[in-house]
Amino acid sequence: MLTLESFEEASEIVKKxxxxxxxxxxxxxxxxxxxxxxxxxxxxQRTGAYKIRGAYYKISTLTDEERERGLIAASxxxxxxxxxxxxxxxxxxxxxxxxxxxxxxxxxxxxxxxxEVILKGDVYDEACAYAMELAQKKGYTFIHPFDDLxxxxxxxxxxxxxxxxxxLVDYILVPVGGGGLATGVATLAKMLNPHxxxxxxxxxxxxxxxxxxxxxxxxxxxxxxTIADGTAVKTPGEKIFPxxxxxxxxxxxxxxxxxxxxxxxxxxxxKMVVENSGLLTVAALRHLDFKNKKVVSILSGGNMDVITLSxxxxxxxxxxxxxxxxxxxxxxxxxxxxxxxxxxxxxQGNVIKLDHNQFVSTNRNAAVELKITMEAFGTEHKNxxxxxxxxxxxxxxxxxxxx
Numbered sequence: 458m459l460t461l462e463s464f465e466e467a468s469e470i471v472k473k474x475x476x477x478x479x480x481x482x483x484x485x486x487x488x489x490x491x492x493x494x495x496x497x498x499x500x501x502q503r504t505g506a507y508k509i510r511g512a513y514y515k516i517s518t519l520t521d522e523e524r525e526r527g528l529i530a531a532s533x534x535x536x537x538x539x540x541x542x543x544x545x546x547x548x549x550x551x552x553x554x555x556x557x558x559x560x561x562x563x564x565x566x567x568x569x570x571x572x573e574v575i576l577k578g579d580v581y582d583e584a585c586a587y588a589m590e591l592a593q594k595k596g597y598t599f600i601h602p603f604d605d606l607x608x609x610x611x612x613x614x615x616x617x618x619x620x621x622x623x624x625l626v627d628y629i630l631v632p633v634g635g636g637g638l639a640t641g642v643a644t645l646a647k648m649l650n651p652h653x654x655x656x657x658x659x660x661x662x663x664x665x666x667x668x669x670x671x672x673x674x675x676x677x678x679x680x681x682x683t684i685a686d687g688t689a690v691k692t693p694g695e696k697i698f699p700x701x702x703x704x705x706x707x708x709x710x711x712x713x714x715x716x717x718x719x720x721x722x723x724x725x726x727x728k729m730v731v732e733n734s735g736l737l738t739v740a741a742l743r744h745l746d747f748k749n750k751k752v753v754s755i756l757s758g759g760n761m762d763v764i765t766l767s768x769x770x771x772x773x774x775x776x777x778x779x780x781x782x783x784x785x786x787x788x789x790x791x792x793x794x795x796x797x798x799x800x801x802x803x804x805q806g807n808v809i810k811l812d813h814n815q816f817v818s819t820n821r822n823a824a825v826e827l828k829i830t831m832e833a834f835g836t837e838h839k840n841x842x843x844x845x846x847x848x849x850x851x852x853x854x855x856x857x858x859x860x
Contacts (some may be wrong), residue, residue, distance in 0.1 A: 459606055459613070459700060464645045468614045474513045474546060475614075476503050480753065482753045485726040486739075491748035495626075497619055499758025500731045501716045504566070506687075507615060507757050508532075508539035508602070511637060515600055516543050529597035531555070531588035533581050533686050534563030534603035535758045541572035552597060554588040556580055558686065575834025580681055581634075603637025608705045613641025619753050620649050621632040627750040630738035632757045633657040633666050633708070633854030634688030640697040642755070645703035651830035654706045658737040660685040666701065670708065673775050674698075684713045684769075687734030687758060714776065715740040719771040732761040733769070777857045778836040780809070782844060782858040783796045785851040786824040789815060797827060800835075801851045806842045807832040810860075829856060 459827045460632050486494040499507035516524065527550040530540040537553040539636045544551035551572040555564060558579055568574050577587040581602075592599040601608060605653070615638070619626060629646055636657075640804040643655040659666055662683035669676045669692075693701070719739040731739065738754040745752070761769075774780040787793040801808060810830035833839040846853040 459610060459641075459644050461645075461648050463610050463857045464613050464641075464648070466619060467510075467610045468617045470514055470517050471510045471611060471614050473550075474503065474509060474543070477503055478618070479538075480619065481727070485722070486742050486754075490742050490745055490752070493751045494742060494746065495623060495751070495753045496727070496755055497615060497755045498529050498729065498755045499615065499727065500547060500735055502758075504535070504538040504542050504570075505758055505760040506535035506538065506697045506735075507544060507612060507638060507755075508535040508626050510539075510614050511608035511611035511641070511815070512536065512539035512600060512850055513546070513603075514541075514614075515605060515607040516547055518607045519598060523598045527537065527552065527595075527597045528600055529554070529584035529592050530600040530602065531581065531629040532566070532602050533584075533689060534559050534760055537563065537567040537572070537574070538570060538760070540600050541570035542579055552588075552591070552765050554584045554591070560686065560760070560765055562762040565663065566760070580691065589814045601694075603635030604696050605637070606696060609637045609640040609644075609697055609700070612638045613645040613847045615755060616642040616645040616649070620646065620653075623753065625734065625751055626753050627652060628654045628656060628745075629753065630656050630658055630709075630754045632734055632742050633659045633693075634663075634699050634734065634754065635698050636666055636693040636697050638755070638757065639666075639705060640694070640700045644700050647704045655704065656739040656741070657701070658709045659708060659710050660688055660716075660734075660737065661712050663689045663691070663712045664708070665690055667708045667710060669693050669698065669824055670702065683733075684765075685704045685733040686738060686739065686792040687732060692694045703721040703788060705780060709741045709744050711737050711740045715743070717769055717773040717776055720769045724770075729756070730758045730761060731765065732758045733765075734758060771860050775860075778839040780830065780832055780858055780860070781839050782828060782856050783846065783853045784856050785827045785829065785846060785853050787827060787851060794827070796849070797829070797851055798848070800845050800851070801829070801831060801842060804842045805834075805838070814828045828856070830860070
């Protein structure tokens with residue numbers, strides 16, 4: 458069972474390896490939500506995520522013989538790095554099975570900590586099945602990323618730190634994949650103060666815990682589809698499920714598009730890179746239906762590869778009308794392109810891409826098409842530019858932006 462004594466022990470043990478992640482008050486989200494919002498920045502943690510806590514504490518509970526057999530784990534990335542780094546600190550071998558869809562940065566960092574990496578399966582569940590198969594065949598000690606009470610205890614040390622720093626916290630928002638972090642945080646929070654509300658936050662495309670809660674038993678989704686790769690889990694943990702049922706107050710689900718907005722919010726307002734799974738609790742802040750409460754949002758990790766980061770930024774700018782594309786029809790004669798460019802310039806638009814198509818009509822003198830992609834300050838500015846083009850006789854049509 459999860460006990461207060463084990464949480465206290467874990468809190469002392471993980472201090473040997475973790476970095477201090479003090480709460481950060483967010484003026485932006487406090488004003489936006491009408492609450493006092495704080496971030497627990499585990500994206501700044503050693504290995505870039507909270508997972509080092511559970512991995513290190515779990516390994517500390519093993520016997521020397523269990524460690525010497527070699528450790529094996531399955532992970533979409535952050536647990537992999539946690540186990541690899543903890544194994545390195547203990548001087549033992551680690552094999553990590555990762556889904557083939559794992560971002561490259563997580564694969565390379567796991568290797569850099571000295572672990573052997575095997576890529577297998579499209580999602581975590583398939584990688585986990587293979588890792589357990591290898592553990593049986595070769596006698597490795599399996600370190601589960603979430604369905605393990607010792608691992609959940611290590612993750613729960615986050616709640617200890619939150620409450621020590623903010624004793625009167627009202628709500629804690631915690632990301633949910635398989636449920637290990639939520640188990641540790643919710644269970645310890647309720648032990649220390651039963652009045653604290655703990656809200657789990659899942660991606661809508663992988664809401665296995667919400668589905669299981671609805672069924673009243675651990676249940677498996679037929680598929681998962683989300684950009685929050687660290688929480689792309691089909692089945693929550695069997696061992697930890699009763700703790701989640703007892704201690705988690707509610708669950709919020711988040712669409713992928715909301716994560717894109719949350720990413721820009723964090724970069725622009727806090728100058729912080731948070732991975733998609735860690736952004737779940739940031740996006741959830743916009744769903745809160747209460748005011749004047751002290752709210753802590755756990756940012757679970759920050760390991761995002763550059764390609765994913767670039768894609769999220771681009772889609773976020775498009776989503777917020779900071780980048781948009783219009784199609785205009787103009788006569789094919791000298792000076793028309795300059796006229797259109799002048800209208801845009803006079804309205805402070807900034808052209809970043811231009812496509813001139815003379816063959817949109819068989820009568821080029823009547824009309825040629827310009828597709829113009831430009832930057833704006835937001836929706837109001839975009840609408841101003843479109844209106845100006847319309848008043849200038851350009852017949853603008855907003856179309857899908859492809860960068």
